[in-house]
Amino acid sequence: DQIREYARNIIEKEIQRHAADGLGMVDYALASGGGKVMRHSEPFGKVTGSGSWLTNRNKAHADAAKMLRPSFGEPGQCFPLKGSSGFVQIKLRTAIIPEAVTLEHVAKSVAYDRSSAPKHCRVSGWLQGQDLTNPVIDTEKMFLLTEFTYDLDKSSAQTFNVLDSEASPVVDTIRLDFTSNHGSSSHTCIYRLRVHGKEPNSVSMMAMQS
Amino acid sequence: DQIREYARNIIEKEIQRHAADGLGMVDYALASGGGKVMRHSEPFGKVTGSGSWLTNRNKAHADAAKMLRPSFGEPGQCFPLKGSSGFVQIKLRTAIIPEAVTLEHVAKSVAYDRSSAPKHCRVSGWLQGQDLTNPVIDTEKMFLLTEFTYDLDKSSAQTFNVLDSEASPVVDTIRLDFTSNHGSSSHTCIYRLRVHGKEPNSVSMMAMQS
Amino acid sequence: DQIREYARNIIEKEIQRHAADGLGMVDYALASGGGKVMRHSEPFGKVTGSGSWLTNRNKAHADAAKMLRPSFGEPGQCFPLKGSSGFVQIKLRTAIIPEAVTLEHVAKSVAYDRSSAPKHCRVSGWLQGQDLTNPVIDTEKMFLLTEFTYDLDKSSAQTFNVLDSEASPVVDTIRLDFTSNHGSSSHTCIYRLRVHGKEPNSVSMMAMQS
């Protein structure tokens, strides 16, 4: 009976975690929470309305927001970028002290082919503030949050801690650069990118932004 | 081995329940099942197309149906109403003998802020029938189904039984009134409202409607 | 402690399988993966834009793709066909050696009524290739993959193996014929149809198509 109670408890806890966006961690990049894709490298293939992207390279493609939405374990719910390297730049819903990022690809068991998964990645962050006139920022402002390798043998959503969260500045924008993928020469698919952390209290924020 | 078998059984059962809309209970307010938001108090903020609401207060906002759809543990999949009190009026897919209602807010672990959750609530019901010319009904027709407090420390979907289900009339319309929320002075978010019960047999229905 | 470890392991595995489209099996009919409904018998009721179907019986209804998308345990996320018998013809994302098909209806615990579930079914397959000018094919080209009865007492997603997978030709199109349903005289609802199998290597494909 004690074992039954124990088993039931962890089952309920695990299902609750699963129901809470799979990880049970707040995501400041989530589209429905206010996250926005600001820029990205060249999209792949006949993505709907890609003409608008070609004529305005500083604007994100309409489908790019797929990267900031749950995939529900469905193949194809991703945004494809051309080639085996590229980048994605995301404005968070609010400024945070970043603690971790999660990169998600489609689950192994339902995927047709996972050669388009990103491999070597680095994520940087900075405080963009309201200055949206020039979305291209000084690289000196960028702070390296983490470098990692997405591993096809691990679970589909992989979380990587910020290297030195104590030292991290408050950021409202992050950029994922992938320098390789898992074999596709034509494109790399980003299923979902999440950014975790905590909101600084307003007083310290004022000081930082002034 | 017996323990393994037992553990596997409850796991399968719990996952099945989770897969069945989280609760495994029929929802007569579900949008994809024919439920409709008929009226609501003033929406909050720059909701898309809110102009149409302002010019026609007896019509529901296009986004209001979000309250009758699954949220999948995603912040933002709600309909925001102005202030800390307000109401929502819902036409069910069919007339039922109501047994319980479920109010759902976003899960604690993925929420940015839960001060917009409703707190003190009461749910009433009545039989509106085909008379849609005047969506504002006589309060004397309304039957109190349940009064409750949404508790931020409990699971995100909270089910409340109808006070006296035996005495309840057959209803096809329900109204949720919230008189307070969990701290936000600007708005209250309704993630999802479900209505459970059983369909009366057709003979008894005829008698009631005539 | 050993029991705890064991329990935790199977819970994680079962949740992973649930998160991977419920079954953890690749679906070559999935809409987001490139599957398409090519033809179907007469749709039921006031489906949006059904006029276009009536004037062009060789084209699928815009809503027909619902049959190739996850339902997330939600009633109504199906495509309704007129009567108690009918068919659906699907072009797979790519040519495969078919191994199984899964027919899914809404879960018992959240359904209003399951009399519209298909009952006696047969699934055939063939290689259509690029010849889309005549979507109606010679019946002699069709290969019977499986015959089955959808059982309302079993789990909502039911998988049936191909009768003789070794003997099966490579197929890129399948057709579900249902000859009865679970009681509704007006319509039959298809929630989701999945097709499982393996991709032949390209060399053997070339030989088959030439």
Ligand SMILES: [K+]
């Ligand atoms: K996605």
Ligand SMILES: [K+]
């Ligand atoms: K919702």
Ligand SMILES: [K+]
């Ligand atoms: K579906």
